[in-house]
Amino acid sequence: MITNVPRVVIVGGGFGGIAVAKALRNTPAVVTLIDRNNHHVFQPLLYQVATSVLSPAQIGSPIRGILRNQQNTTVILGDVNGVDQEQKCVVVNKDDRHEDRVPYDYLILATGVRHSYFGHDGFARFAPGLKTLADAVAIRNKILQAFERAESENDPKLIPELMTFVLVGAGPTGVEMASAIATLVRSTLRSEFRHIDPMSARIVLVDIAGRVLGTFSERLSDKARQRLERLGIEVRLGQGVDYIDEDGVIIGNERIASKTVIWTAGVTSSPAGKWLNVVTDRAGRVRVENNLAVPGRSEIFVIGDTASLDQDGKPLPGVAQVATQQGRYVGRLIHRRLVGKSAPQPFRYFDKGNMAVVGKGFAILESGKLQLSGFLAWLVWAGVHLEFLAQRSLRVSVFVQWVWTYLTGARGARLIVKHHVPPLTEHEPRVQSESVAASAGQLNLTK
Amino acid sequence: MITNVPRVVIVGGGFGGIAVAKALRNTPAVVTLIDRNNHHVFQPLLYQVATSVLSPAQIGSPIRGILRNQQNTTVILGDVNGVDQEQKCVVVNKDDRHEDRVPYDYLILATGVRHSYFGHDGFARFAPGLKTLADAVAIRNKILQAFERAESENDPKLIPELMTFVLVGAGPTGVEMASAIATLVRSTLRSEFRHIDPMSARIVLVDIAGRVLGTFSERLSDKARQRLERLGIEVRLGQGVDYIDEDGVIIGNERIASKTVIWTAGVTSSPAGKWLNVVTDRAGRVRVENNLAVPGRSEIFVIGDTASLDQDGKPLPGVAQVATQQGRYVGRLIHRRLVGKSAPQPFRYFDKGNMAVVGKGFAILESGKLQLSGFLAWLVWAGVHLEFLAQRSLRVSVFVQWVWTYLTGARGARLIVKHHVPPLTEHEPRVQSESVAASAGQLNLTK
Numbered sequence: 001m002i003t004n005v006p007r008v009v010i011v012g013g014g015f016g017g018i019a020v021a022k023a024l025r026n027t028p029a030v031v032t033l034i035d036r037n038n039h040h041v042f043q044p045l046l047y048q049v050a051t052s053v054l055s056p057a058q059i060g061s062p063i064r065g066i067l068r069n070q071q072n073t074t075v076i077l078g079d080v081n082g083v084d085q086e087q088k089c090v091v092v093n094k095d096d097r098h099e100d101r102v103p104y105d106y107l108i109l110a111t112g113v114r115h116s117y118f119g120h121d122g123f124a125r126f127a128p129g130l131k132t133l134a135d136a137v138a139i140r141n142k143i144l145q146a147f148e149r150a151e152s153e154n155d156p157k158l159i160p161e162l163m164t165f166v167l168v169g170a171g172p173t174g175v176e177m178a179s180a181i182a183t184l185v186r187s188t189l190r191s192e193f194r195h196i197d198p199m200s201a202r203i204v205l206v207d208i209a210g211r212v213l214g215t216f217s218e219r220l221s222d223k224a225r226q227r228l229e230r231l232g233i234e235v236r237l238g239q240g241v242d243y244i245d246e247d248g249v250i251i252g253n254e255r256i257a258s259k260t261v262i263w264t265a266g267v268t269s270s271p272a273g274k275w276l277n278v279v280t281d282r283a284g285r286v287r288v289e290n291n292l293a294v295p296g297r298s299e300i301f302v303i304g305d306t307a308s309l310d311q312d313g314k315p316l317p318g319v320a321q322v323a324t325q326q327g328r329y330v331g332r333l334i335h336r337r338l339v340g341k342s343a344p345q346p347f348r349y350f351d352k353g354n355m356a357v358v359g360k361g362f363a364i365l366e367s368g369k370l371q372l373s374g375f376l377a378w379l380v381w382a383g384v385h386l387e388f389l390a391q392r393s394l395r396v397s398v399f400v401q402w403v404w405t406y407l408t409g410a411r412g413a414r415l416i417v418k419h420h421v422p423p424l425t426e427h428e429p430r431v432q433s434e435s436v437a438a439s440a441g442q443l444n445l446t447k
Numbered sequence: 448m449i450t451n452v453p454r455v456v457i458v459g460g461g462f463g464g465i466a467v468a469k470a471l472r473n474t475p476a477v478v479t480l481i482d483r484n485n486h487h488v489f490q491p492l493l494y495q496v497a498t499s500v501l502s503p504a505q506i507g508s509p510i511r512g513i514l515r516n517q518q519n520t521t522v523i524l525g526d527v528n529g530v531d532q533e534q535k536c537v538v539v540n541k542d543d544r545h546e547d548r549v550p551y552d553y554l555i556l557a558t559g560v561r562h563s564y565f566g567h568d569g570f571a572r573f574a575p576g577l578k579t580l581a582d583a584v585a586i587r588n589k590i591l592q593a594f595e596r597a598e599s600e601n602d603p604k605l606i607p608e609l610m611t612f613v614l615v616g617a618g619p620t621g622v623e624m625a626s627a628i629a630t631l632v633r634s635t636l637r638s639e640f641r642h643i644d645p646m647s648a649r650i651v652l653v654d655i656a657g658r659v660l661g662t663f664s665e666r667l668s669d670k671a672r673q674r675l676e677r678l679g680i681e682v683r684l685g686q687g688v689d690y691i692d693e694d695g696v697i698i699g700n701e702r703i704a705s706k707t708v709i710w711t712a713g714v715t716s717s718p719a720g721k722w723l724n725v726v727t728d729r730a731g732r733v734r735v736e737n738n739l740a741v742p743g744r745s746e747i748f749v750i751g752d753t754a755s756l757d758q759d760g761k762p763l764p765g766v767a768q769v770a771t772q773q774g775r776y777v778g779r780l781i782h783r784r785l786v787g788k789s790a791p792q793p794f795r796y797f798d799k800g801n802m803a804v805v806g807k808g809f810a811i812l813e814s815g816k817l818q819l820s821g822f823l824a825w826l827v828w829a830g831v832h833l834e835f836l837a838q839r840s841l842r843v844s845v846f847v848q849w850v851w852t853y854l855t856g857a858r859g860a861r862l863i864v865k866h867h868v869p870p871l872t873e874h875e876p877r878v879q880s881e882s883v884a885a886s887a888g889q890l891n892l893t894k
Contacts, residue, residue, distance in 0.1 A: 037863065037864075037865075038591060038595060038861070038862065038863040039861075039862050039863070055502040055503070055504040055505070055860075056502070056860075056862055056864060057502040057860035057861075057862055058502070060862045060864075062639075062861045062862070064639040064640070065635075065639065065857070065861065068638050068639045069638075071641075073641075074641045074642070075598075075639075076598070076599050077592075077595040077598075077599065077863070078599065094596075094599045100599070100601070132864075133862065133864050134864050134865055134866050134867055135867075137864070137866060138866070138867045144485060145524075148485060148524040149541075151522075151523070151524075152523050152524065152525065152541045152547070154547065188512075191515050191516075192509075192511040192512065192515045192522075193511070194518075194520075194521045195521070393851055393855070393857060396847070396851075397844075397847070397848075400843070400844070400847070401844075404840055404843075408840070410512070410840060413502075413503075413504035414485070414486075414504075414509045414512065415485065415486050415503055415504055415507045415509070415580065416484065416485040416486070416524070417484075417503060417507075417579075417580050417584070418484075418581055419581050419584060419585070419866035419867075420581055420582075420584075420585045420866075
């Protein structure tokens with residue numbers, strides 16, 4: 001190794017981490033990006049994998065592929081377990097074989113969030129969350145399996161609970177999942193069963209908050225709720241889920257029998273705060289300076305969902321845009337420092353707007369004073385999401401798939417695959433975090 | 448249920464089972480197709496999923512989707528555990544919840560093959576085979592993981608064994624896998640690593656037989672071997688693998704250190720013979736009459752890889768074509784019987800020809816007296832395989848993917864996904880059979 005060249009270590013290959021690496025492309029530094037997965041996930045479309053529209057490979061891009069032309073960048077597949085701030089190195093478990101120490105001069109933690117069950121970790125078994133491709137495939141299996149079970153169930157009394165889907169949390173993921181399931185039963189599944197009518201599926205979207213998609217204006221939020229109800233979805237607001245088990249959920253005094261409960265509510269930050277031994281906010285996020293450095297540590301930066309930063313008196317939301325802009329900012333900051341230029345202005349998030357899909361051909365969009373809902377907003381949504389897919393080949397593939405699904409109602413990936421037990425990393429079988437930005441609103445949803 | 452209408456039960460949604468169901472479309476019968484998976488797999492392209500070219504959803508089609516317009520056909524997701532010939536019903540374990548009995552008037556067993564380790568079942572752990580989508584994803588993870596491990600390995604002595612890939616069995620699957628791995632390192636992976644050179648990967652193809660692709664003519668078989676060697680693959684013929692463990696294989700007195708051994712050798716038939724309590728051949732296949740009925744049981748048929756039938760003194764090969772033609776034949780036979788027509792002529796397999804791919808843009812093809820090798824054969828191969836994909840949408844998707852991969856070298860699905868432990872059916876964690884035809888030649892390869 002060249003020893004005089006500064007070493008930049010990035011932990012996490014989500015929107016934030018990738019943005020830092022790209023910004024350092026022409027910087028005189030040796031860059032190492034570490035992620036526990038070999039792929040970057042385009043998180044905003046994860047719900048489409050969970051509902052059989054897209055394949056995992058259509059929203060997952062190998063990190064090596066994204067950074068292949070950056071000769072100064074090495075990608076390592078490994079689990080980061082800690083940071084040794086005195087020795088200035090990151091402790092990595094590579095592939096579960098041995099612990100390794102990767103030294104840094106600059107460190108960027110972009111480790112994202114994982115699901116939070118607010119202390120009820122036992123719920124995880126019955127109500128999986130959606131953060132990784134593995135999560136999405138598991139939820140896809142669960143949803144499709146429910147219809148299969150219902151079709152072959154001899155006892156008609158058991159069919160309703162098999163055909164009931166409960167989504168806990170009405171942020172973007174909950175709303176998008178609920179409407180995608182509604183679309184699935186109305187189009188693709190409609191004519192495929194002989195004993196059940198998929199159209200009779202009951203879809204329940206629950207939230208303790210008073211409205212869906214709380215980060216949007218009340219008007220748009222209301223439009224979204226109306227649309228959800230028109231799709232036949234039961235929207236239950238101001239109601240918390242008190243208990244979840246294998247037979248369904250309990251809301252107040254009422255039990256909703258359901259074999260398919262999906263957790264679309266809270267998230268909590270990755271353990272980056274613990275690694276650094278610094279104070280975090282309630283959601284576990286690391287408080288950062290306005291240049292995204294950790295207070296008192298000018299060489300350590302925390303970005304994306306792992307960071308807590310206020311702007312104009314309000315905390316920045318946990319969305320891809322924030323992570324990307326912060327990643328670019330930190331990359332530029334380090335570049336300037338290394339080439340001897342002055343420090344940039346404090347970080348400022350430029351909010352381009354916020355969007356959410358509510359079923360086929362309907363979205364809501366808010367950008368500055370602009371508020372839009374309906375088909376036009378959906379077209380903008382589709383265009384923006386295609387634009388931001390990391391690989392050009394995926395844009396073509398996803399576009400063709402969307403047009404096909406839109407026109408024919410056929411889903412691309414309606415597979416129930418009983419995957420083998422993974423041969424590696426089995427210490428975190430259920431709740432897997434990933435270095436990826438959360439959808440907007442989820443952080444606001446915690447009770 | 449209508450009781451007077453004859454009930455036809457098909458076990459297996461592979462090429463054979465689907466062909467039976469389709470042939471019964473306009474037959475006055477209630478048809479039930481049972482499979483343990485919700486999807487039909489286009490087995491001849493399974494190796495492309497294992498080598499990251501295609502996504503599982505590009506070769507897997509939901510059986511319900513294929514048969515959606517056949518109102519007389521019900522699809523059940525379940526594991527068949529036996530046949531009660533006296534009561535005329537099939538014993539099905541639906542979704543691991545309860546055993547169920549599905550009555551039949553006509554029964555077709557099209558349950559395919561599973562890997563056979565010739566009594567060395569302990570090899571399974573170290574040398575996975577390729578029969579299902581889950582197998583393919585597991586092998587894909589294993590191959591990609593090997594390069595990741597090598598890249599981050601600090602001990603240079605351990606790198607060669609991480610970069611050595613051994614394929615046990617030089618039938619179509621072994622040859623296609625070996626050449627696909629060779630293509631993978633030469634194109635996609637080539638510029639993505641910083642510490643290792645993927646081009647230095649060692650690929651070993653071993654077979655006890657004297658030549659590769661034994662079902663082809665000697666001339667074509669030789670062409671294929673030459674091509675494999677030009678791709679840098681070590682072809683070791685006339686050599687049996689005596690032992691496999693986590694560190695590699697032993698061939699005679701030699702140990703080849705390898706962390707990635709893949710079993711592309713023997714297959715054995717599903718337990719259909721046991722269910723029927725009839726005599727089977729050495730590979731576990733049920734001997735059938737020339738109308739594909741089980742001797743003495745005019746209402747039970749066995750087709751595809753599960754059946755053993757000679758034609759012109761030679762056993763029919765375990766290929767998709769045979770299964771499909773047999774399926775169509777049995778469907779027609781039952782239809783004729785039900786509408787009161789005379790029995791058809793004995794089954795006769797019409798061999799359209801045989802093909803195998805050896806790397807990018809090269810295939811061998813044998814059809815009657817025609818023998819072809821090279822790019823033209825590869826074009827024919829590509830055309831035929833696209834033509835036979837079950838769903839039209841998949842044809843487009845696979846075609847676009849192939850063109851893209853051919854032109855850019857980029858692979859579509861280079862993901863390492865650590866899937867969650869499947870929540871269901873855990874009693875057969877490793878060797879999963881599937882109702883799908885085997886590749887040609889594999890049955891001939893057993894020692």
